[in-house]
Amino acid sequence: MAASAKLAAFHATSSPCLHYSTAGVEDSHLSASLASSASSAFATGPLFRRIAPPHVASYSFRRSALRPPAYSARAESRTDRRGERRGERRGEARGDDSRASMIARTGREARGGGAEEQQLDDDDTRQGQRESPRSEAHGRAPKGVAVTRRQVLASAAAAAAAGGIADRAAAAGLLVPGGGRGRGGGDGFGFVEGEESGGVGGKGRGGAGTSVGSALDSLSERVCTFTLANGMRWIVVERRAAPIVSCHTYADVGAADEADGSTGVAHLLEHLAFKGTPVIGTRDAQKEARLLELVDEAFYELKEAREGAATEGTVKRLEDDFARLQQQAAELSVPNAFGALVSREGGVGLNATTSQDSTQYFVSLPANKLELWMALESGRFLAPVFRELYSEKEVVREERRLRIDNTPYGRFTETFAHMAFPTSPYGRPTIGYPSDFDRLGRREVEAFFQQHYTPGKLTCAVVGDVSAHEVERLATKYFSPWQPASPPSQPIPALPFSLASSSPLLLASTFPLPLSSSPALSSSLPTLTPPSSSPSRAWRSASREEGWEAARMAAAAVGGEREMRMSVGANPLYFEGYFRPSSASVDDPIISVISSLLYGSRSSRLYKNLVLPGRALSASATETYPGDKRPGLFLLSAFPPLGGTTDAVAAALQEQLQHMADSRVPDSELARVRKSLRVGFLELLGSNSGLARVLCEYSTRAGRWEALVEEVQRIEEVTPRDVQQVARLLFSPDMRVTAHAVSA
Template sequence: MGGCTMAAELRMGPAVGELLSSPSCGLNNHSPTLYRPLCRHLFASPTHNPLHANSTQKANGIRRHLNRRILPPRPLVIASSQRDCPQNDAAPIAPPLPPSSAESSNAAPPAGASAAQLSRRQALIAAGAAAGTGLAPAALRHRPGLTAAESVSDGEPAAIAALRERVSAFTLSNGMRWLVLERHNAPVIACHTYADVGASVEVAGQTGIAHLLEHMAFKGTARVGTTDPRREAQLLDSIDEVFYSMRDAEASGNSARVSKLRDEFARLLAAAEQLAVPNEYGSILARQGGVGLNAATSQDNTEYYVSLPANKLELWMALESGRFIAPVFRQLYNEKEVVKEERRLRVDNSPYGRFSEEFARVAFAGAPYGRPVIGYPGDLEALGRREVDAFFARHYRPDTLTCAVAGDVDPTTVQRLAEKYFGPWRPFSPDPRAAAELRAAAAIAGEWPQAQGPKEVRASLPANPFYMEGYLRPPSSSPLDPSLSVLCDVLSSGRTSRLFRRLVVPGKLLSVDAAESFPGDQMATLLLLYGIPKPGSSTEDVASLLHSELDSLLSQPLTEDELLPAKKSAKAGLLEAFGSNRAMARLLCEYEATTGSWANLLQEPDKIQAVAPNDIQAVARRLFRPDNRVAGHVSMGPFDGFSVSAPSM
């Protein structure tokens, strides 16, 4: 694929080639590097996650509800000593979150943006928080027939009705789904591509390949990213041959041949590098006004997004179709080194990174969620272009992609351009099984997954003591998901939540929090609770305090007053998200791809409103059982390995 230049050009079609060859694209005017697809920290400040500082886990207290995938909450603060701990009321200490996704970025993300896997409700809440309070009604007032009173008086009916009128959907003959949201208040658009391809569809021995492919999507095509496509194609094929010969020689222990092949490999890489135009894909978009170019890989999906002037829609269509229909995986072996360095920085050299990886492995033994998104070092080392080509051909198909365009656009124009640039695309692979079907086959059957515990992971690390425990729960498709979302919010969203009021305010713990779904939400997953003990206490003390609060929850029903903040935030989050093109493009994509229809987005507030106190208690009793628990203890000291056990209940 990457080396077959002429075949790639044919797959792109004349329309793409014509546009990309035009001077307006800047292909003959190579400017300095403006974009470098490097993965952001796996433990970065929360911006969009379930657990990891990709931790977009919570947005504004309870606003996590509809926030399973878009922006995020407050940043995580890990105090290195007691004197570093914030003492004011502004930002509570948040414990470190395990990495569950990885994001590439050419620039600093918007405030509150990250790269983790959020539940749909968490994404919606985060989107609302990012959009800003009150933006939705203001943005909708200009619509004919909609008065200001209708917009702001209990806003939902008018705003939701307006949204329903503004969204158009169509599906190409090849199965690719498209959504268009018209918002003509500014000449800008947000473009979002959702690939139903995440780390959970990888096979054993090839971990990290979905994330690596996300990096490679920015390397260009036969027309974008090189000065001599034909010569480059020959070099890329030669590089592959040497790589696989070198891998075989290493396996057989032929060190002399390995040394010789390494020299040849380095020579070929250097020759190919001379023909590459670094970051040309991003540079083209940046020169034409593109901002926020980025991508993120999680256990469940990979997403690509950018915002542009409205008159650059066709440029985006041409570039986006090119990188999925006719990609050239140039600089693959160089990019592998980038990913391996990222892993060393975020996992291998991070105490909490190593621990969270082991925690997930134990919790999901033998299951896809037990493998890290960034991949294992040995698997990354062994990956070559053949494996990447095969994975791409099988999983990146028209029927596994959903695109949304939100902003100053005409739906008929979007459909015409989508037909022009994506319509001729046919899958590379004859395998009709989409990624969603592969995941469904691997998912644990039944409404509630079978308990696998109790399990316990312990480690001594050069880091602050830390405790977390996860409870196996159903995927987000379960009818119990709204109750689980509200339960998580009641426990940990904001300063009025149960755990904060009862454990942090009295000084029993330095910090406590929860994550609704880790490390994904499309299969059986975990609801996490985690906390940092106060000086002089232990992780066992944290566990004891948490279990005492959970016992109280199980024995004493919640009141409607405790549920009220969650229900209000569910409505507010949806309305506030309306004010952001980027937020809405992402939410439309994700609801269409994961629930079957974007319109299910509008039903989220009603689902939350329907949750009653007895629903919360019923789901809590099924969830918070010792045999359904995986516990993790981190104590301070030199690392001497992990201890895994099955404690008695």
């Protein structure tokens, strides 16, 4: 699967929850209307695109939401430019040709800047000074993160430049043309770091090489990996351009891993992961622990009474007892303590997301807060306290009402998923069924946590101004006590800071609160895990026929009824899905190219042949619905024009797909798509947070992060013949399921 599709999938194919809002962070997942999001939530941009599953399509998907705005590529680029100016001023003050001075001049020469850029730099500095009080008041975000005139000019220049891939990468703060006075020179690109930047060659101005290969080489030189004794994997990328670090934790567990009857537990657990530890989020940990036990006892007693033959009076009494105990426990908790602590220490973008295949936690912080993140993240997994569990269930219920029950297309998309995947966990909504969710208590949540949250299922990526040796030291310190399927074998290290004992956020004690010994839930649902040995050979080593045979089996499970119609109180909407292999298939990169040919720009086929002529109001294609670890769907969606019908737009869609299967793609069109994918890849590398995400995903799925590099290389090798062959396999009527939402 293509690399930036991972980036898009991060918000689009999952159930993201904005747990803590800090300065500059958008609420990227809620939208008032599905009609607008069906055209935007499915529109994930042309590189490494993943999906916005219909059953959560009420999320508003914006490209800017793919990474925390305060630490966007442009913000990182801006911080880097200021570093150049500081280095140049220091060098000029000493009157020498220092490294700092060379770095500054190299970067400025690469951009062709002069007096005008210096004036813009000064304007930016003053603008940042004006913005900083407001930013610091909302979580200590770095100064000057807003888009400025210089950035606008840089973006305009990049758009106008011929072969603008390199310029866009440079504007993103990742690459600068090799050359200047450093070791670089020649052609190629180097990372903008705290040392001489450049590609290969001697001194002098570099050439204008723009190959993705040079970017991949630079990335390979900076990626360090290690695995703790307990199996937890770590990826580190050192970037010295700005004092920022983005941290990403990828748990290889999602809604598809839930047992029947316990749907929604993975998503609920994601919410509870922000509720703190015995140290964070409580005023009296020992007293609270006892009260939480009483709350659980009251919940299960009430559950038994409701399911049994208890009288109405008995149920009412138990409900009152349950509510009273919850209130007493709530008085001992500190709401949002975890998020408030991160925000106060300068963190932004603190959030998490749950999809069918994974759960991911992420944040960006000042680089000197790395140990703080290590301490908080280890507490989250080694000694979590699932406080406010039952009140958080009400929050999730409201999410479901907002996204599914009370939206025009919510029930429609949920029914479509169930029809397409009657025997697969992909047919169940990530947020869960209400009947299952009502039965969830602490026993079920802790059982799921113990079964699936083990060190071997977690991969962490740390990208930014860090040392790989320091990351390894801290990871060993804070995570080595964690052993598979058991509570910590030794006390959790103390937090790397101290607060007054009167602080409501922390206690002086760091005693561990052992997890419940409830038996793990058993699940017969199939799952895909990375192979235990030789993952590089196993990744996409199966033949083409093996992958498509699995897809055909998934299609056969649908049975005879492959089309559904449902009345909705909104405009008509059409879904057309084709079963496809998992992302482990050798054909996954080709499917990514097919997706980009159909959708993603104004030159794509669906836009030119359906939208422009007025045959559809909008049309989109998404590679994987609702996940990609198992065989899923290549999903197309379209809104008919005013007065049009879903049958007419279905015929128009199938006409385009048949044309792709019958005739080869022109070389010029394929070259355009490749260029678009290259641009997207370089943009991905320009974001610390985006790079951390995709490295985690490839490391988890393929067993090695280098599969990301191979993915890019494989896309470059796709031929028109490859596209036609896979299109014939994919767009077969035997692989098709359709759904018509018609006006009531």
